[in-house]
Amino acid sequence: MLRAALNRLIGMLTVMAIVVTIVFIIVRVTPGDPAAVMLGPDANAADIQALRQRLGLDGSIIQQFISYIGGILRGDLGQSIFLGQPVTTALWMRAEPTFFLTIFSLSIATIIALPIGVASAYWRGSVFDQVMTAVAMFAASVPSFWLGLIFIQTFAVGLGWFPTSGYGGPYSSLGDRLYHLILPATTLGIVSSALIMRFTRASMLDVLNDDYVRTARSKGMSEWRVVVRHALKNALIPILTVVGLTAALLISGAIVTETVFALPGVGNLIVSAVLRRDYPVIQGALLIVAGLYVLVNFLIDMLYLLVDPRVRY
Template sequence: MLRLLLRRFAGALVVLALVAVLVFVLTRLASGDPVALLLGDQATAADIAQARIRYGLDKPLTTQFVLWLGELGHGNLGQSIFLQQPVAQALVDRAEPTLFLALFAVAIAALIGVPAGMAAAIWRGSAADQAVSTVAMLGASVPSFWLGLILIQVFAVHLGWFPASGYGDPGTGFGQRLVHLALPAAVLGLLNSALIIRFTRAAMLDILGEDYVRTARAKGLAERTVMLKHVLRNALVPIITVIGLTVALMIGGTVVTETVFNLPGVGNLVVRAVLRRDYPVIQGTLLVIAAIYVLINLLIDLLYTVADPRIRLEGK
């Protein structure tokens, strides 16, 4: 078990190192000068040159990369060019909406996806199965911005049940903030439930054909006991995988939804940083998101050992 985790951890470090290189190179390949955007059209060449020296952009790319790695080694993600604050602080300030949006949306996706996938597998080939599969296909193909605009029009404009955008005033309570997250969470939850439905259905169908399921039914066990104890429990590994990956996708992929609903989250921060060519913010944010992906994958590996003891034995 320990050896398995050490291998996973070593692989995670390699992934983060590759991400750091790719993020640094790709941000520098993008057109546009952040200093020129910061100073505006009235800035002279001397002003731009002086600002480039101040932010270390006059140095060779290899030197900039080494300096950035040195800062990362000390736990510093860099200093934002436009926000004039540490990147870590900018992320902390905007983490709450993104984090709660992701968790809220994953809860909705799981509560819809797992039961619907189970129902589709149990009544395979029936009208219910066809209906669930059709809804899953629609959910996988509908653009998030379109669904967001539809929900805003219906539930915010016409019915007035939820706010159309924003995250509330600075003094707004936590309950009211969750109300602001209801529509964007519904958008992400509904769309991502499609993937959970398909994975749950496929995993359940694989287990339903096993001999021990037929044996359990032959013993006269209640169908509910067979489904929950023998089928769902043994199908948990792929279901845990897809739910864990959905969490990671939510955290890293809320850019469009946060833009549509004007949420002051990490996705909105990344969009503004890209438009401004704010290299430190882009680099730091993408590296943190990659680290979250890696951490979630490690947690999924740990959950595997809980869901299936055979995996624990194989890791020894």
């Protein structure tokens, strides 16, 4: 198990090295002077030169790359031009809404998709299976921003059950802030549940007719135990894979939903940085999101070893 973990860790570090290199290249291939692009057309030569020195763009490419790697190893992702604060600070201040939104959305998606996927596979070809398959296809095709607007109009404006936007005031309790996340989390959860449900159904169909399932039934075990303890347990590998990918996509894909619900999260920060041409924030956010994406996949790989010992061999 330790050897498998080390192999996956080496792969994770390799991917992050590639990501760091790509992020470094992005700014350097920007048409014209990146510092001039960041400051806009009204900047004078002195301001541009000062920014070039602050960003380390006045040295050779090798010097810039070494300096860039050194900053990352120190935890220094640069200074935000518009916010006037370190990128790590800006991202950390916006991390809480995105973190809780991702956790709640993934929980809702799993709670919806897992039992429905198992039931659809168990009653394959029934009316329930056909209806749920159609619902999953519809949910997968619905844009999250449209569903979010429908929820705002129905449950926030029409019924007044939830706030329309925001994340509570600066002195709001954690419960009040989480209350503001119910609608956006439900929006992302419903959209994300479609993929998990379809993979759960397909994975269960692969194992329900296997010999060990028929053997468990022949021993007189209850259907609940056969389906949950035997079939579902052996179908978890692809399900865990899609759940992990969904979690990673939610981290990077909450930008639209955070914008619709005006959540002060990382996604909203990235949108603002793009509009303001705040390249240090964009680079830093890209690195953090890529790192989280790789970390989630690494944790899923480790879960494989716990769920199915055969993976170790």
